[in-house]
Amino acid sequence: MNIRIGMGFDVHELEAGRNFYLGGIELTDAPKGAVGHSDADVLIHALCDALLGAANLRDIGYHFSNTDNRWKGMDSKFFLKEVAQLLAEKNWLVGNVDCTIVLEKPKINPHIEAMKKVLAPLMNVEEDAVSIKATTNETLGYVGREEGVCAYAVALIYKGSL
Numbered sequence: 647m648n649i650r651i652g653m654g655f656d657v658h659e660l661e662a663g664r665n666f667y668l669g670g671i672e673l674t675d676a677p678k679g680a681v682g683h684s685d686a687d688v689l690i691h692a693l694c695d696a697l698l699g700a701a702n703l704r705d706i707g708y709h710f711s712n713t714d715n716r717w718k719g720m721d722s723k724f725f726l727k728e729v730a731q732l733l734a735e736k737n738w739l740v741g742n743v744d745c746t747i748v749l750e751k752p753k754i755n756p757h758i759e760a761m762k763k764v765l766a767p768l769m770n771v772e773e774d775a776v777s778i779k780a781t782t783n784e785t786l787g788y789v790g791r792e793e794g795v796c797a798y799a800v801a802l803i804y805k806g807s808l
């Protein structure tokens with residue numbers, strides 16, 4: 647049996663007057679949105695790095711450079727689908743992923759089911775294999791000051807059967 651794990655982490659700055667894309671959906675109840683070269687979906691970026699790390703395939707910026715105009719404003723769901731394809735080419739299947747978003751506002755709990763519905767098919771897994779959690783940073787640091795959002799992800803991948 648061939649099983650690997652990987653971890654991912656990403657941070658994006660928050661700015662008023664921007665749309666906030668997170669976990670493959672738009673949060674329309676957010677006071678600020680994330681800034682990046684792409685749509686700045688910090689959860690998907692952390693997930694991509696967890697999956698790539700598990701397969702020892704470098705990281706998201708290695709495959710999709712933030713200086714490449716092709717990815718400017720890109721919907722990050724594209725990156726996750728491509729990452730899943732890179733893994734599939736090496737016969738890796740996704741077992742499960744677990745993520746934590748660190749964000750003061752808005753509350754993420756009401757959005758989690760919608761995120762899982764969007765993300766699971768991009769990784770060719772059931773929704774039950776996608777866990778998403780959230781915590782505030784208790785008003786401390788850049789997240790606490792609502793200057794940024796970050797996300798952590800871990801992924802288990804396997805070849806053959808589990």
Ligand SMILES: Nc1ccn([C@@H]2O[C@H](COP(=O)(O)O)[C@@H](O)[C@H]2O)c(=O)n1
Nearest residue numbers: 749750751752753754755780781782783
């Ligand atoms: N952006 C967030 C942050 C937190 N939650 C939920 O609230 C719970 C309490 O958060 P604390 O940071 O005070 O521990 C947390 O466990 C989440 O269930 C959220 O939905 N969205």
Ligand SMILES: C[C@@]1(CO)OP(=O)(O)OP(=O)(O)OC[C@H]1O
Nearest residue numbers: 682683684691706707710712717
């Ligand atoms: C996604 C990419 C590429 O558009 O850019 P950003 O949206 O800036 O995101 P980040 O997580 O900083 O880096 C990864 C980049 O490859």
